[in-house]
Amino acid sequence: MRPEILVSEVGPRDGLQSIDRIMPTEQKKAWIAAEAAAGVCEIEVGSFVPPKLLPQMADTAEIVEFACTIPGLAVAVLVPNLRGAEAAIKSGAHKITLPLSVSESHSLANLRRTHDQVIEDARAIAALIDDQPEGKRPHFEGSLSTVFGCTLEGAIPLPQILSLAERLMQAGCDEVGLSDTTGYADPLAVRAMIRAVRGAVGVKALTGIHLHNTRGLGLANVLAALDEGLDTIDSSLGGIGGCPFAPGASGNIVTEDLVFMLQAMGLQTGIDLQKLLEVRKILAEGLPGEPLYGFTPDAGLPLGFVPEDQEKIKEAAK
Amino acid sequence: MRPEILVSEVGPRDGLQSIDRIMPTEQKKAWIAAEAAAGVCEIEVGSFVPPKLLPQMADTAEIVEFACTIPGLAVAVLVPNLRGAEAAIKSGAHKITLPLSVSESHSLANLRRTHDQVIEDARAIAALIDDQPEGKRPHFEGSLSTVFGCTLEGAIPLPQILSLAERLMQAGCDEVGLSDTTGYADPLAVRAMIRAVRGAVGVKALTGIHLHNTRGLGLANVLAALDEGLDTIDSSLGGIGGCPFAPGASGNIVTEDLVFMLQAMGLQTGIDLQKLLEVRKILAEGLPGEPLYGFTPDAGLPLGFVPEDQEKIKEAAK
Numbered sequence: 004m005r006p007e008i009l010v011s012e013v014g015p016r017d018g019l020q021s022i023d024r025i026m027p028t029e030q031k032k033a034w035i036a037a038e039a040a041a042g043v044c045e046i047e048v049g050s051f052v053p054p055k056l057l058p059q060m061a062d063t064a065e066i067v068e069f070a071c072t073i074p075g076l077a078v079a080v081l082v083p084n085l086r087g088a089e090a091a092i093k094s095g096a097h098k099i100t101l102p103l104s105v106s107e108s109h110s111l112a113n114l115r116r117t118h119d120q121v122i123e124d125a126r127a128i129a130a131l132i133d134d135q136p137e138g139k140r141p142h143f144e145g146s147l148s149t150v151f152g153c154t155l156e157g158a159i160p161l162p163q164i165l166s167l168a169e170r171l172m173q174a175g176c177d178e179v180g181l182s183d184t185t186g187y188a189d190p191l192a193v194r195a196m197i198r199a200v201r202g203a204v205g206v207k208a209l210t211g212i213h214l215h216n217t218r219g220l221g222l223a224n225v226l227a228a229l230d231e232g233l234d235t236i237d238s239s240l241g242g243i244g245g246c247p248f249a250p251g252a253s254g255n256i257v258t259e260d261l262v263f264m265l266q267a268m269g270l271q272t273g274i275d276l277q278k279l280l281e282v283r284k285i286l287a288e289g290l291p292g293e294p295l296y297g298f299t300p301d302a303g304l305p306l307g308f309v310p311e312d313q314e315k316i317k318e319a320a321k
Numbered sequence: 322m323r324p325e326i327l328v329s330e331v332g333p334r335d336g337l338q339s340i341d342r343i344m345p346t347e348q349k350k351a352w353i354a355a356e357a358a359a360g361v362c363e364i365e366v367g368s369f370v371p372p373k374l375l376p377q378m379a380d381t382a383e384i385v386e387f388a389c390t391i392p393g394l395a396v397a398v399l400v401p402n403l404r405g406a407e408a409a410i411k412s413g414a415h416k417i418t419l420p421l422s423v424s425e426s427h428s429l430a431n432l433r434r435t436h437d438q439v440i441e442d443a444r445a446i447a448a449l450i451d452d453q454p455e456g457k458r459p460h461f462e463g464s465l466s467t468v469f470g471c472t473l474e475g476a477i478p479l480p481q482i483l484s485l486a487e488r489l490m491q492a493g494c495d496e497v498g499l500s501d502t503t504g505y506a507d508p509l510a511v512r513a514m515i516r517a518v519r520g521a522v523g524v525k526a527l528t529g530i531h532l533h534n535t536r537g538l539g540l541a542n543v544l545a546a547l548d549e550g551l552d553t554i555d556s557s558l559g560g561i562g563g564c565p566f567a568p569g570a571s572g573n574i575v576t577e578d579l580v581f582m583l584q585a586m587g588l589q590t591g592i593d594l595q596k597l598l599e600v601r602k603i604l605a606e607g608l609p610g611e612p613l614y615g616f617t618p619d620a621g622l623p624l625g626f627v628p629e630d631q632e633k634i635k636e637a638a639k
Contacts (some may be wrong), residue, residue: 157625187623189585190544191635194567219578219616220585222541226508260537267507267538298537307503308390 008265009045009235011211012038012258014080014286015066016047018243022293029061030289032069037285038240039070041257043258044120046070046075047100047237051087067094083114088128092135098142099132100180103165103171106153109184110192117238122170129175132312145171146180146213150196153186163201164196170171183224186217186245186254199230211235214256215245216296221256222264229270236261240279240285257297259283266310269317271296274312276310324591325495327553328581329361329529330356330576332604333384334365336562337553339572340611346380348607350387355603356558359508359596361576363395364388364557365418365555374534387411389483401432406446410453412584415476416460418498419443420490423482427502447493449455454482462477464531465490468514470505482514482520485550494525501542503574504535504563506546515549532574533563536616537575540582547588554579558597559604560614577601584628588636 015035019026037045043109048070049063063080070078071094079098082088091099103121104110110118125145131139147168152158168179181196188196193212201209212233214224214296239245240257245254262279265272280300287295333353337344342351353364366388367381381398388396389412397416400406409417419491421439422428428436443463452456465486470476486497499514506514511530519527530551532542543554556574557563580597583590598618605613 045517152623152625155626157623187619189582190441191586217574217620218581218614220540220582222538223544223582226544257537263536264507264538268509298535302504302535304473305470305503306472307470311419 004269004273006044007271008229008233009211009270010043010258010262010265010274011047011079011235011237011242012043013047013213013237013255014239014241014243014258016050016060016239017237017245017255018039018239020050020057021244022174022290024293025059025288028065030285031059031066034240034282034285034289035066035070036073037075037282039073039076041277041282042272042274044075044097044273045079046237047079048184050081050083051094052083052091059184062092064094067091067096071095071097071316082128084116085124085127085131088124088131092131092141095139096141098144099128100144100146101128101147101176102148102182103167104153104184105159106146106156106157107148109153118167121152122167122174125171125174125176129195131254133175143175143177144211145174145176145178146169146182147200149183150181150183151183154185154278155156159198168200168204172204172208177203178210179264180211180213181187181209182213183215184211186215186220188214189222190223191280193224194231195228197228206232209233211237213237215254216242216256217245217254222260225256225261225264225310241283243286243293257299259297263299263304267308267313271314276304283311322591324362325552325589326547328361328576328583328590328592329363329365329397329553329555330361330558330582331365331531331573332557332559332561334368334378335410335573336557336559337376338368339562340377341609341610342608343377344607347602349384352495352558352600352603352607353384353388353616354466356597356602358591359600360592361597362393362591363397363416364470364551365397365399367616368399368401369408369412370401382408382412382487385414385454388540389413389415390574400418400446401448402434402442403445406442406449410449410457410459411473412499414459416462417446418462418464419446419494420464420466420500421485422466422471422502424474424479425484426473427467430473436485440485440492442485443489445491451493460531461493462495462496462498463492465498465518466500466502467491468499468630469501469510470503477605479517483517486518486522496528497522498529498531499527500531501533504538506532506542506543507538511542511545512549515551524550526623527551529555533572534560534574535563535572540578543574543582544580557600561604561608562612570619575617577615581617582620585626585631587632589632594622620631623631
């Protein structure tokens, strides 16, 4: 059953691909299994990219096959192109995300792809998915990255963003996502961008957002997204990944703090926060010496904190 | 001129009193002068408590007298009782804050005062202020601490909080403030508490909030407070103070990140963020080895970020 707010864990992909050390396959499996057991029901487990480029992701097919055996877990992967999507479909992944950087300079620098080429890939991937037998068709998301600004181009004109969102949907994506790749977002920008993109592609075609905590605004930006009605929030256990700049400066939103905020607000996540905090141990063992972020793990939960009570309190306050 | 949002710096009081090391008076003065020069127009510069208890605050009278020479700066101090208020008035402080912990256990543990005794102090302080000649009467705030929960008692019943807010106003406070002493607040609780307290004492009697970042929700809670129309937000340069639990876990909201968020949202603060970031150097020199927090200082500002442009963009988006 889908929770009120879906916390989509991206650590095994976005986190591990940013860290030079390669986590052994068995530890990745233990992490994914433990986090699923804590109630996290969507995990982006890897990326189908050439192992030469990202050796950390070389075992993605095996990881997907393992993760698909966990009951109730939606197994998501990232693909940079059609070839990656072919591998993703073969592996049995439930959700495929194709990033499209709305900054063309960034798209060329990162994926060596123009906008037209990425849209062409989206069309080919959608066709490939359509060719699959029913029940075997993964959900297909086009993720608009650098949508809140780019380190090369600065702010990207809104008409360009809206046009790319429309083109992704026309190419056959099931939905688009927003990604604050550079950590430039602020709460007002989040609200305005969600309204604008939903205005272009429809409310149902935008439900999720990937935010960073680069300038400390991650959870404030989440709050803005929740206010606008999004219900799928990406985050990373221990805040790993997402291009951290310096010690103490996590890149990705920290799953532990996000879940605490959602539960404190009386929002149902399906996650057992105490069990989730335990999963950090696996991460610490699998990545010795790597800094883990998050405030809630250090501070602990408030005295008398019971998520179900919070849900009742907030229900009564309505 | 008062900015749209008043960032009230509490580092020289809340920050320094939490750190064992005593910052030399001249460095405190340099810090306060530099932060005022960066455009921060209210600073809580110290606390009138017995030097035996808090030797870090022993020079508060001298600091207040110095700060009062800075044009346009509102000089705030904390006082635990009538005796402290007498010293504060003598020193020429513009704003006096008397904390009242809504948890009586916490009040007894921290100030060895019952609720009745604190209310009696508030009455005596208000009378003393009334006796001052016009133009010499400081603004008097009663600060409701542990208002989002207490580490000893857990959640405090709302009727008790509202009754104490009303009693502080009846005793002669100009306004009440809310303080998340324990870092238990979440955005929904912030919204609900502001509405409830304003319902009890009136909108004008609650304009400011003191939030902590103990569980990483500090700026999300600020956003909730802004949504409710509060316009005075406490924070601490480098996030010092506010009972940090562990490295990376700052207690107070970080002024630098707060100002970045406000400016990114197009809210006018009167602060020059680049100059503010420079003030960290004084803090680092004055507190060698002490950890400083904040994400924006490490990440820097987004490419092409100009606060005035943000104000125009957000104005146009309305």
